Amino acid sequence: xxxxxxxxxxxxxxxxxxxxxxxxxxxxxxxxxxxxxxxxxxxxxxxxxxxxxxxxxxxxxxxxxxxxxxxxxxxxxxxxxxxxxxxxxxxxxxxxxxxxxxxxxxxxxxxxxxxxxxxxxxxxxxxxxxxxxxxxxxxxxxxxxxxxxxxxxxxxxxxxxxxxxxxxxxxxxxxxxxxxxxxxxxxxxxxxxxxxxxxxxxxxxxxxxxxxxxxxxxxxxxxxxxx
Numbered sequence: 001x002x003x004x005x006x007x008x009x010x011x012x013x014x015x016x017x018x019x020x021x022x023x024x025x026x027x028x029x030x031x032x033x034x035x036x037x038x039x040x041x042x043x044x045x046x047x048x049x050x051x052x053x054x055x056x057x058x059x060x061x062x063x064x065x066x067x068x069x070x071x072x073x074x075x076x077x078x079x080x081x082x083x084x085x086x087x088x089x090x091x092x093x094x095x096x097x098x099x100x101x102x103x104x105x106x107x108x109x110x111x112x113x114x115x116x117x118x119x120x121x122x123x124x125x126x127x128x129x130x131x132x133x134x135x136x137x138x139x140x141x142x143x144x145x146x147x148x149x150x151x152x153x154x155x156x157x158x159x160x161x162x163x164x165x166x167x168x169x170x171x172x173x174x175x176x177x178x179x180x181x182x183x184x185x186x187x188x189x190x191x192x193x194x195x196x197x198x199x200x201x202x203x204x205x206x207x208x209x210x211x212x213x214x215x216x217x218x219x220x221x222x223x224x225x226x227x
Contacts, residue, residue: 005036005061006090006206011045012065014226017209017218020045024052026210036061038090041119043106062099063092064106067120070143070159079116086120087143090136090204094170098132105129127166135167136174136202137190140182144173148189160197172202 008016109119
């Protein structure tokens with residue numbers, strides 16, 4: 001049974017076009033026992049989502065697509081340099097402790113936000129607040145993908161080991177298949193890393209709209225968000 005995890009609702013401001021009620025109805029119609037939301041850098045929809053799932057007898061999976069800074073800020077780095085260094089990392093709450101830590105991380109990312117830079121957390125803070133969380137590698141937009149594309153083989157190995165220690169038994173190598181060349185280029189490497197380090201694999205679909213006719217409206221929304 002496929003469980004859809006990476007659904008960006010309308011709370012993924014100016015990018016997601018999925019209404020929570022429609023998402024839960026779709027999950028129920030497809031016979032899914034559970035469904036997830038994973039909005040960008042926020043948990044705004046968590047309460048509405050959980051309530052809708054409860055009414056429909058579906059297990060809610062609450063997650064957030066966090067932005068993570070893996071390195072130190074270099075001297076004289078501009079806001080654009082810092083922004084470009086941020087990497088997406090999907091984090092899923094697997095229990096109460098995980099949900100509390102996820103709330104802390106999201107709140108911290110806004111309260112300690114650098115002026116002119118998207119809300120994010122550091123890898124050091126993730127180490128402190130990793131209990132109860134499942135982390136996905138981020139697929140072609142994740143840190144492992146970036147290091148692979150930069151031909152930093154040693155750094156790829158070290159990062160995979162480091163993340164598996166931060167999230168013991170809860171770090172998953174993520175693969176997606178949207179018929180994109182980058183996915184085809186990286187998938188074999190992702191699978192190789194997973195087998196080498198005994199890491200589980202998860203297949204996801206990073207969803208921003210529910211049905212094909214919704215694509216045009218979501219594309220317009222995304223264009224507005226990017227200015």
